[in-house]
Structures are given as structure tokens and as C-alpha cells.
Amino acid sequence: MSPSRRRDTATAQGEITGTLRLESSPRALLRRLRKGDIAVIDVMDLDSRTAEELAAAGPAAVVNAQRTVSGRYPAGGAAVLVGAGIRVVDDATSAVMALMDGTRATIFPDGVMRAGDRELARGTVLTPDTVGDAMADAEEGLHVQLAAFAADAVDRIEHEAPMLLEARGIPDTGVDLAGRQVVIVAPGFQHRSRLKALRPYLREHRPVIIAVSEAADTVMEGAYPATVILGDVESVSERALARAAHIMLHDPAGGEAGASRLDTLGLAHSEVESSLGSADVAILLARSGGAASIVTLGVAGDLTSLLETSAHDHAVGAAGTFLARLQAGDRIVDAEALSVLYRHRYPWWVVIALLMSALLALGVAFWITPGGGPWLEDAWHTVGGWIGVGR
Known part of the structure; x- marks a missing residue:
């Protein structure tokens, strides 16, 4: 066999x-x-x-x-x-x-x-049953993790207050964000499928897109090149890098984040030093630039996601994300919520064209029915008489 x-x-x-x-x-x-x-x-x-x-x-x-x-x-x-x-x-x-x-x-x-x-x-x-039971039991352990999360938040404030409060240390990108809609795409859970769900919004509003690290290629897959790429770019394709208006290197661990590669490619870039995560820096960049709204995609928003982010990258943690979102205030909205609430608005001429097409189809259908043609002719002559047409 x-x-x-x-x-x-x-x-x-x-x-x-x-x-x-x-x-x-x-x-x-x-x-x-x-x-x-x-x-x-x-x-x-x-x-x-x-x-x-x-x-x-x-x-x-x-x-x-x-x-x-x-x-x-x-x-x-x-x-x-x-x-x-x-x-x-x-x-x-x-x-x-x-x-x-x-x-x-x-x-x-x-x-x-x-x-x-x-x-x-x-x-x-x-099995699905054992996983469900384990997840339910794990809810009881949240209070311990919440205490650790709060302690990490205090530590982040102590070391990153200038950046969190004043965006000090974030270089100028040369991209005008004032009054603009900004979408931040990070390589988080289900970020690809959620980006697809956001396509109607992207097509209509053409926001500034800030992609975090390898998420730049996810954005390119949707034919919307990132305006700004922020983070470690070692795994980002040359095509995505070349299409960006600005590249900002950032590695919380203090690495070069792809600087040698960009120098070899001849691509200009800036650098930011911070122990915060790259998605956190992106939120602070959009907020300090005066963005009218900040849509986050692939960025932790709820408590469980924040704890998972901390587990995924112990060096960065997720307390910084919480503080950055807090600083952004009412400008920030999660992409999943936006895709549910957003309804595509069609231009007025599209609505009129659809209405005229429907009326034309109805008229043709009525014309070919027995007695429909003569009735439409009589109706036309009557209406024409009222408005002075056809005399």
C-alpha cells in the first residue's frame, strides 16, 4: 500500500x-x-x-x-x-x-x-465542548490578569508619557492628516476578512491608510496601497514599499526594523524610538496629525483581545494600545463596528438612472400586453395636451 x-x-x-x-x-x-x-x-x-x-x-x-x-x-x-x-x-x-x-x-x-x-x-x-467549557471557566481568571494589565499601564505612562500625551518623538511624515479620515490596518486576528468587509467604505471615502508592518501587503491585495507604512518592514514586499508616500521604521525592541533593506532599495524613511507597539504609534500619529476619524483594523479593542496581544508579544504588551485608544478619544472607531453600521451611499445620478431603467422596463412590458399600446398612446396625448406638447 x-x-x-x-x-x-x-x-x-x-x-x-x-x-x-x-x-x-x-x-x-x-x-x-x-x-x-x-x-x-x-x-x-x-x-x-x-x-x-x-x-x-x-x-x-x-x-x-x-x-x-x-x-x-x-x-x-x-x-x-x-x-x-x-x-x-x-x-x-x-x-x-x-x-x-x-x-x-x-x-x-x-x-x-x-x-x-x-x-x-x-x-x-x-473538542468544541471542552474548549467552550474551558473558555467559560477562564472568565473567572480575568480579574488577576486585569490587575497585571493595570500595572503595565502605569509603567507605560511612566516611560512613554511624552509620546502618549504630546506625540513627542514621532517624526513628520509629510502626509497631511488634518481633517482626513484615517484607517490603521495592523496584522491582527481576521484582519484580511475584515478589510474586505470595509471595501465599500474605502472606495467611497478614500481615507489615508496607515499599514503596520506586513499588513501593508494585505492592503495592497485590496488594490489600496498604504499611504504610510509603520513598523518593521523586513517582511513587506518591495511593491508595497515603493507605493507608500512615507515609511516610518519602528521596532519596540530597538532593532533596525529593516533600515538596511530600505537603504539598499534607495527608499527614504524616518525612524521612531518607543517601547510602544507599532499600532499604538500609528494611533498617536493619526491623532496628533488632526485626523477627523481613526478607524482601527486588526488592533485590539476589547479586554480579551488586549490580553491576547500581551501574550502574543510580551515585550510590547497591550497596555500601550489601551492608552493610545484612550488618547484618541471619540475619534477612534473599530473597523468591525464600522462595517456593520456603514451603508453605501449611491450618487444621485445612479439613483435616477436606476429609476428611469425601471420605468422603461415597466413601460415596455405594458406596451406589449393586449390593449397596453393604445392605452399608452391615449395617455401620452392627454398628458401632452395638458402641458402643450404634441399639438
């Missing part, structure tokens, strides 16, 4: 066979994960954005050394993976990270992973 045939049979029996790909960091794993592989990670409380990226890579299964929903807060990663039909083996212990990368292994329905007759690891297979 061929290997592909054996895989088909194993899957039909509830067994999943694939090649193990191990990385404690899902971000590093994504660079080499292929469809059909078994992804082995070591993450407590997997966030929605990382899970979405893992699911897009098409693994046969995901094995987590830790608990995907630990109970600290309702992390959404488990629900994303299970919802995508990917088998998740949870809490397989740290021993799973000692396995050899590239090993062919089979995962059984009871959560046991084997290579031939040898048991490699054992965990709990997550």
Missing part, C-alpha cells in the same frame, strides 16, 4: 499521520510548517491571531506541550484551531519538545502520539 493510501486510511479511522515540526515559538514554526505536518508548540494560552496563522498553514494536527486555554483568561486560539477542523492535542507536557524534528508520527483519537510501536507523547484532544 502506498504512503498516501496509508494516510487516507489512517485519517478515515481517526488516526492522523504526519511529519513532526517542533518550535517553542509558533512564529518561527510558521516559516517552515507545511500542509499536512504535525505542528508541535510550547505555548500557554494560544492567542487567536497565532492560531489563525497556524490554521492557514494547513497542519494535520497541532500538539501543544502546555495548556492552550490555561484558565488565566479566555484565550481564543483553541477555538480557532478546533473551528478550522484541526485536531489539537493539549497539555502533552514538555517531553514532547525533546522529540526529533522531522519524525513521522501518528496521532490517535485518544490523544496518544506514536512512531511505530513507540509512544512519543500523550495529551488531551480538544
Whole structure:
């Protein structure tokens, strides 16, 4: 029996066979994960954005050394993976990270992973019901995380007050934002699908688009090049970089964020130094520039999303996002809410053209009916007599 045939049979029996790909960091794993592989990670409380990226890579299964929903807060990663039909083996212990990368292994329905007759690891297979129960239980742990979040916010204020309050340190982009509508697109959870839902708004209002790092390419996919690209541009395509009116480099960790690459390409740029996240700096840039409205897409807005963002990038945290949104005040609106509330407004001439087309179609239909033609002729002569036409 061929290997592909054996895989088909194993899957039909509830067994999943694939090649193990191990990385404690899902971000590093994504660079080499292929469809059909078994992804082995070591993450407590997997966030929605990382899970979405893992699911897009098409693994046969995901094995987590830790608990995907630990109970600290309702992390959404488990629900994303299970919802995508990917088998998740949870809490397989740290021993799973000692396995050899590239090993062919089979995962059984009871959560046991084997290579031939040898048991490699054992965990709990997550289901929609178990994930739902874990998420509900995790709601009770929010108060502890909220306290930590508040402490981080105080620390951010202490170190970033000049930028948060006065936008001090943000260079001039040369782009006029005063009175303009601004859309900030960050590479967050479901940012691609949410950008598609926002297309009618983008077509009609043509706002200034500030793209954060690799989200610049997502924007280009929709044929709306980013006006400003802000963040680390190492993974941004040359096409998106060339179309931007301004590029502002930013790396919270203090790295070069792609400066060497831009110098090689001959693209001018500015730089900003801050421990805040790039999306936070983008919000402060739009606010200090006098934007009339700031639409955020892929930027954390609710408490759970903020906590997930902190888990996704410990160095940045999400308290800065909260403070930046607070500073933007009533100018800021989430893209998901805007796409629900927004209704496309058609130009007056389109409405008139549609009305005339409908009347013409109605007239033709009436004309070809028995007796319709003579009646329309009599009606025309009568109306013409009233207005002095046709005499």
C-alpha cells in the first residue's frame, strides 16, 4: 500500500499521520510548517491571531506541550484551531519538545502520539465542548490578569508619557492628516476578512491608510496601497514599499526594523524610538496629525483581545494600545463596528438612472400586453395636451 493510501486510511479511522515540526515559538514554526505536518508548540494560552496563522498553514494536527486555554483568561486560539477542523492535542507536557524534528508520527483519537510501536507523547484532544467549557471557566481568571494589565499601564505612562500625551518623538511624515479620515490596518486576528468587509467604505471615502508592518501587503491585495507604512518592514514586499508616500521604521525592541533593506532599495524613511507597539504609534500619529476619524483594523479593542496581544508579544504588551485608544478619544472607531453600521451611499445620478431603467422596463412590458399600446398612446396625448406638447 502506498504512503498516501496509508494516510487516507489512517485519517478515515481517526488516526492522523504526519511529519513532526517542533518550535517553542509558533512564529518561527510558521516559516517552515507545511500542509499536512504535525505542528508541535510550547505555548500557554494560544492567542487567536497565532492560531489563525497556524490554521492557514494547513497542519494535520497541532500538539501543544502546555495548556492552550490555561484558565488565566479566555484565550481564543483553541477555538480557532478546533473551528478550522484541526485536531489539537493539549497539555502533552514538555517531553514532547525533546522529540526529533522531522519524525513521522501518528496521532490517535485518544490523544496518544506514536512512531511505530513507540509512544512519543500523550495529551488531551480538544473538542468544541471542552474548549467552550474551558473558555467559560477562564472568565473567572480575568480579574488577576486585569490587575497585571493595570500595572503595565502605569509603567507605560511612566516611560512613554511624552509620546502618549504630546506625540513627542514621532517624526513628520509629510502626509497631511488634518481633517482626513484615517484607517490603521495592523496584522491582527481576521484582519484580511475584515478589510474586505470595509471595501465599500474605502472606495467611497478614500481615507489615508496607515499599514503596520506586513499588513501593508494585505492592503495592497485590496488594490489600496498604504499611504504610510509603520513598523518593521523586513517582511513587506518591495511593491508595497515603493507605493507608500512615507515609511516610518519602528521596532519596540530597538532593532533596525529593516533600515538596511530600505537603504539598499534607495527608499527614504524616518525612524521612531518607543517601547510602544507599532499600532499604538500609528494611533498617536493619526491623532496628533488632526485626523477627523481613526478607524482601527486588526488592533485590539476589547479586554480579551488586549490580553491576547500581551501574550502574543510580551515585550510590547497591550497596555500601550489601551492608552493610545484612550488618547484618541471619540475619534477612534473599530473597523468591525464600522462595517456593520456603514451603508453605501449611491450618487444621485445612479439613483435616477436606476429609476428611469425601471420605468422603461415597466413601460415596455405594458406596451406589449393586449390593449397596453393604445392605452399608452391615449395617455401620452392627454398628458401632452395638458402641458402643450404634441399639438
